[in-house]
Amino acid sequence: MTSLVFLIPLSVLILIGAGVALFWAINRGQFDDLETPGLLPLSDSDDTPRERQ
């Protein structure tokens, strides 16, 4: 049972770390557009996407 005293705070820390990483990613706009990136490889043209310069 003593391992719990160590493991549970660790899990809480990892959770907080994951939360912070996700917030960072969201704020950096990585989840703003969930559709276009999936289609980009399908387009024939070489030019970079027009939006979000």
Next chain:
Amino acid sequence: MTGACWHCGESLPPDPPQANVAGIRHAVCCNGCRAVAEWIADLGLADYYRLRAGPAARAPDPRAVKASAAAFLRPELSRHLVRPLADGHSEAIVLIDGMHCTACCWLIERTLERLAGVVDVSVNAGARRLRIVFDGRALPLARIIDALGRVGYRALPLDRDALDDTRRRETRYAQKRLAVAGFGAMQAMMYASALWFGAFDGADAATRDFFRWLTLLATTPVVFYSAGPFFAGAVRLVKARRLGMDVPVALAVALIYGGSVIEILTGGPDIWLESVSMFIFFLCAGRYLEMRARHHAGDLSDALARLTPVFADRVEADGTLLRVGAFELVPGDRVVVGEGGSVPADGVLETDQCRVDEALLCGEPTPRHRRRGEALCAGSIVVGAPATVRVTRVGADTVVAGIVALTTRAASSKPRLARAGERAAAGFVARVLVLATCTAIGWAIVDPAHALAATVAVLVVACPCAFALAAPAAATRALAVLTARGVLVVRPDALEDLASVTHVVFDKTGTLTEPAIARDRVITRRGIDRDAAVAIAAALAQGARHPLARAFVAAAPATLPAVEARESVAGRGIGGLVGGRRYRLGRADYALERESCPSNLEEAVVLTDADGVVAAFHIDERLRPGACAAVDALVRAGIHLTIASGDTKARVEAVAGRLGIAAWHARQSPTDKLALLASLRARGARVAVVGDGVNDAPVLAGADVAAAVGTAADAAQAASDIVITGRLDALAEARAVARQTLSILVQNRRWALCYNLATVPLAALGMVPPWLAAIGMSASSLAVVVNALRIGTVEETPVEGEAVVRQSALA
């Protein structure tokens, strides 16, 4: 309350000014806030302070307000923002900065409605957009902006970055809330399962308490961060003395959380923290999906707005190219659009030919050919070769701006369906609250230990989220699907009407067919050259909106003689002075000013001057793309079709024959068409009229559903409920989508009702534990939203699929 400004909530200076509102003195932080508060009270709008959810923005610096109002006086800016409407009024759509809540909406609407010259104001709280219709001659836009500034709001020109920003912020906030709720719910569930199993293992009390505190730790951010908007919404609703679905949600969350904290502190037997975090997670997921659908609808109109480039390459007098802002262009300028570039303003092609991609404007996926003299729309993309364009319309006058305004207008007015849904949900919430109170009292008498659990279960299980989401989710999704297919729904209620249509009446010219002048069948008199006759006719026809007039302009050379004293008689013809001679162009009886006309001229369009006939033009007609497919699809759907045209018997009969339409009426005046509509409707038919939206406006107004077929150019002015900008067969699809929307709506309502009827009695009897109630209720809302997302998935042909892919890639 001490130390905070009554108006904006900022801290007070040592000797604060006092605002006198309704006889009570309130301390405010600055004279600006005092002026705003007193002005709001003077207008009789003091209710704002009762309704608002948060403190107002600090009164802006008067100089800044003046400067921003002055900016709106600049002609370039107001040309971009203000759009003249057909009835002589002006329309502007601006973004409002400093809006917090629906009370702000209310304040802005009331403030502006009091200005003389304002016709209509609507504020969209979600999008922070203000749409105002006003009399441009009596009231300059700068006065409106100034009035907004005086109540503490700043108007911003509706540009793309601002649009993006609002939506991006909302999306990110929703994603973060979802993430916190997801993490929290997972952790809480994990600790809770340890508790459940621990209970069987006979774990000691200290371990149990440790895990209970851990669960509380995981749940607290979920309740206070993820569920924040539900609490804020509930407080707002209660303050406004209304009921909505946020009220039972907030009540349930607060009860469960509060109850569980008390249980932990007192060492009681049950906690439900894992249920509440899961409940919030599913609620957030449902709201997130609903938001995605809503944004998707907005995305399309924004994609349109984003189409117009910011810069243009203008051809200067000496032939060099100068890069200028697109807003600096004026009609008459010539611009060069490179290959793959988009056209900055509406104009006429001056190079020999080019191909343009208008996928976003009309849903037509393949690039179209344009020849010299033909019109190009702002936002279309030039493919193949660079093009020189003579600008004819700029800013808010362009087709694309008109379409954006149309879709914005449709999105900012609430459809009848959604309003009915909201009213029903409010009534439902009242009943749920009564029922929950009865349950609480009942259990308190029978067995107080179960009272909280049963009450919470009733609140959670009966939350009418599914009920309230059903209509908006379906309506939003349907509008988005239709916009992607080139059908703009201007009046949201039209969707409901379209689904029940039994008859469709088509106009012929410009709707089913496209006229073209047969160059080899131009008959001239008195030795006049054919080309000269076409040029005179085209000069008269230039600017007229009848499809035949367009055909003349298309057939004529690029430079046309000047016309003075232009006149026109609707449905008959046009006249004017060309080179000093008075000409008339139109049906023979109009052109010759006679009651009857020679039989050899009956079929023709005739050009006359004072001495008689100058030329007679014969018109070739070809069917519009998609006309056959549209007729087939509608007939298959069991719709009765009728053609009502002002054209001659022979021509109408020929078109009707080619399309296989048995019922047709020729030589119909607008009055005849209205009489036809009236007789159909008297027999119980629900009639949709399809016209070109401009020439048959009065007839369209008499229909249950008015659909205009625009070559995009007229879409903006069309007096109609639905505008079809692409192929005509989109009408049949629109009807299919409308029917599907209604059937899904009915399914959703039935599902929500059955679910509630089945579960509420069980919950009231204490047979549903709160965690099961949470799963059930959330799953039911998710089912409703997911079901609504099915709209538009049937009958998708490969061509449309391609169009959708292209649009998403561009958006």
